[in-house]
Amino acid sequence: MSLSPTLLLLLLSLLSQELTARGMSRSRRELSPGLHRAGIRDPGGAYCSRLWTCCPGRSDTCTVPYIDTICYCDLFCNRTVSDCCPDFWAVCLGIQPPFIRKDCERHGQRYPAGATYKDNCNLCTCSDGQWSCDQYACLINHEMIDGINRGHYGWTASNYSQFWGMTLEEGIRYRLGTMRPSATVMNMNQLNVHMERNELLPRYFNAADKWPGMIHEPMDQGNCAASWAFSTAAVASDRISIHSMGHMSPVLSPQNLISCDTRNQQGCDGGRIDGAWWYLRRRGVVTNNCYPFSSTDNQPLSPQCMMSTRSAGRGKRQATMPCPNPYSHSNEVYQSTPAYRLSTNEKEIMKELMENGPVQALMEVHEDFFVYRSGIYRHVPVMAGAPENHRRHGTHSVRITGWGEQLTANGEMSKYWIAANSWGRNWGEGGYFKIARGENECDIEMFIVGTWGRVSMEDMYHK
Numbered sequence: 138m139s140l141s142p143t144l145l146l147l148l149l150s151l152l153s154q155e156l157t158a159r160g161m162s163r164s165r166r167e168l169s170p171g172l173h174r175a176g177i178r179d180p181g182g183a184y185c186s187r188l189w190t191c192c193p194g195r196s197d198t199c200t201v202p203y204i205d206t207i208c209y210c211d212l213f214c215n216r217t218v219s220d221c222c223p224d225f226w227a228v229c230l231g232i233q234p235p236f237i238r239k240d241c242e243r244h245g246q247r248y249p250a251g252a253t254y255k256d257n258c259n260l261c262t263c264s265d266g267q268w269s270c271d272q273y274a275c276l277i278n279h280e281m282i283d284g285i286n287r288g289h290y291g292w293t294a295s296n297y298s299q300f301w302g303m304t305l306e307e308g309i310r311y312r313l314g315t316m317r318p319s320a321t322v323m324n325m326n327q328l329n330v331h332m333e334r335n336e337l338l339p340r341y342f343n344a345a346d347k348w349p350g351m352i353h354e355p356m357d358q359g360n361c362a363a364s365w366a367f368s369t370a371a372v373a374s375d376r377i378s379i380h381s382m383g384h385m386s387p388v389l390s391p392q393n394l395i396s397c398d399t400r401n402q403q404g405c406d407g408g409r410i411d412g413a414w415w416y417l418r419r420r421g422v423v424t425n426n427c428y429p430f431s432s433t434d435n436q437p438l439s440p441q442c443m444m445s446t447r448s449a450g451r452g453k454r455q456a457t458m459p460c461p462n463p464y465s466h467s468n469e470v471y472q473s474t475p476a477y478r479l480s481t482n483e484k485e486i487m488k489e490l491m492e493n494g495p496v497q498a499l500m501e502v503h504e505d506f507f508v509y510r511s512g513i514y515r516h517v518p519v520m521a522g523a524p525e526n527h528r529r530h531g532t533h534s535v536r537i538t539g540w541g542e543q544l545t546a547n548g549e550m551s552k553y554w555i556a557a558n559s560w561g562r563n564w565g566e567g568g569y570f571k572i573a574r575g576e577n578e579c580d581i582e583m584f585i586v587g588t589w590g591r592v593s594m595e596d597m598y599h600k
């Protein structure tokens with residue numbers, strides 16, 4: 138674009154008229170954002186009072202050094218966006234300064250505007266002399282913990298440092314991670330366990346007593362929403378040990394599933410147990426020693442798959458890659474037979490558990506489950522009156538390892554399952570929890586899965 142010379146001249150003359158009218162060129166001063174937007178710093182300091190006079194009108198030389206810049210003591214400085222010295226209003230005008238700095242107080246200390254601190258899961262910011270905090274529901278909520286412990290619900294709650302500072306949303310998003318099976322899988326034929334009429338089952342059963350050394354310790358999924366991989370690997374580990382009569386006792390690798398079973402699975406962003414069982418049967422996984430858990434810190438993208446297998450005949454597979462860590466050399470692959478679904482009948486689940494070992498269970502986790510410490514868990518209504526965002530639930534999967542019953546304080550018999558979670562061993566009762574049995578509490582009896590380890594005669598001479 139080119140301007141005609143006449144238009145250009147006109148523009149230039151308008152501009153110079155404007156400048157002459159003002160009597161000077163535009164200075165940085167008029168364009169500066171002002172010195173006191175976050176309140177006056179050093180309000181008690183002496184600035185204009187150190188000059189012998191306040192300057193009338195505009196005087197760009199009427200300045201005093203102020204912190205890392207200069208401030209003005211001429212009347213022109215008193216505009217909406219001000220660059221006056223802190224004591225200008227008091228000394229030159231005899232009025233209160235308009236930009237009162239609004240500090241906030243906390244534990245006897247003053248904090249400037251814009252300061253922040255974290256209150257559990259909420260960020261608090263000092264603005265206008267007050268702390269204003271986010272209003273997220275926190276995973277650790279002391280009113281809820283107190284409510285549970287005061288309510289005598291048959292279980293106790295406690296604070297967990299690993300959950301402190303997380304929102305409830307984050308707990309649901311990062312600590313669970315099992316997707317509900319599709320309708321087809323849900324309708325999968327149930328395997329019925331043969332029961333004699335009036336068959337008696339023990340009042341207490343713990344797989345760890347029947348199969349010592351073959352029931353594996355609960356692991357910790359951290360902030361990786363992959364309970365689908367943890368519960369599957371845990372049940373398969375126990376059952377391979379049991380079915381090989383202890384000749385093999387692998388702790389199978391959840392990471393192998395998280396990183397390599399990626400078809401329709403979301404790694405640390407959730408997955409399906411039917412997909413996990415398919416993978417265990419058709420591809421197999423190595424041990425946790427060989428392929429250690431490394432997905433942490435809310436990273437939904439799981440690391441690249443570092444293991445692969447090839448057929449070794451008769452459905453067996455062997456690894457084609459070394460263990461993805463320098464310390465372990467045993468890259469043996471473990472597989473299972475097809476997983477089967479059990480009925481929702483409490484007695485049948487018990488019999489299966491007693492005969493074949495721990496089973497996998499889907500479970501709906503509510504806000505109160507995170508703070509479970511001991512006792513027989515039931516979802517309790519302590520948060521019923523709280524705002525809606527304090528009540529959340531999501532689908533999880535766990536490993537049931539036993540059952541029992543006990544008398545409650547009011548003389549009733551209370552039946553429970555013993556189950557292993559994947560939140561580490563400092564959660565609950567050494568990583569385990571008890572949950573009400575026979576009433577489908579939190580859907581725990583709704584989808585129960587078992588499997589056989591693929592164990593051959595050669596494996597029996599494995600040790």
Ligand SMILES: *[C@@H]1O[C@H](CO)[C@@H](O)[C@H](O)[C@H]1NC(C)=O
Nearest residue numbers: 212215216217230232234235
């Ligand atoms: C200076 O600014 C304050 C606050 O904006 C105002 O109340 C006052 O009238 C101004 N004084 C002069 C002389 O412009």
Ligand SMILES: *[C@@H]1O[C@H](CO)[C@@H](O)[C@H](O)[C@H]1NC(C)=O
Nearest residue numbers: 277279296297298299301302
């Ligand atoms: C809960 O645990 C966190 C982290 O250990 C701690 O900072 C917090 O003060 C605890 N809350 C209470 C009330 O004990």
